[in-house]
Amino acid sequence: MSIRLFRIDDRLIHGQVVVGWGQPLGVQFIVLVDDEVRASEWEQDLYRMGVPPEIEVLFASAAEAAARMPEWRADPRVGILLTGDIDTMAAVCANLGDVPAVNLGGMHHRPGRRERLRYVYLSDDEADKLKRLVSNGVNVTAQDVPTARAVPIEEFI
């Protein structure tokens, strides 16, 4: 599979993704699945600014992602698929049916969430959604950068 990392990160494309993961994985394309960013050319330009020209950035809505996933998975290049929230990643996993693992890279403090790890804050509802992913066969771990330990979901939920 050419998409090597399925990541949930509410900062979307930023240094940890482009440099932290991008360098060791040799990433050549990033798929950002986010309805809001997909609808805004201005935001797309903003996210492209942080990415070197040799890495292609593709933007998709959740619906478009479902349709284009076979094309991305057949791409011979190494890619990362990013979502900013659990619901969108759950939709991606449901559509594909065989996503082996999801990386929880960053979900930060908001009202209604509580700290699980330094970079992971979740509401109880969000925690339940992650548990459902696990029960569907997806290995969910938290890991902000590749040099950190991948923390199994049982340790923080």
Next chain:
Amino acid sequence: MSESLVGVIVSHAAVAQALVAAVQAITGLEGALVPVSNEGCDYTSLAARLERAVGGRPAVLFVDLPGGSCLTGAVRYAHGRDSLAVVTGVNLAMLLDFVFNRDTAPRDAARRAAEAGAKAIRTPAA
């Protein structure tokens, strides 16, 4: 005369705080710069930190990298506001020039700061 600009440094970790301390140590000026770290922030909470740092004043947002969450957060916050301008690649030289040239429009100050910062990058013989 219109209000002097404030400089808001937006960085990863504690880079912004260190730059503010360095400018104060060199110039003795206080209050011209405000540090903001993106530590632990999503874009909503980073915007709240920027809102507090700017405090309704005209400002230049000095961002550490030309991409990434600090830039994304700063540009999102400044979008559509004429009283704000953004510069990337913040360095000490551009801040030292800025703190003495704050009675101008934000975009003019941002251009001047970018030029001052670029001039500081050299490869002197050692």
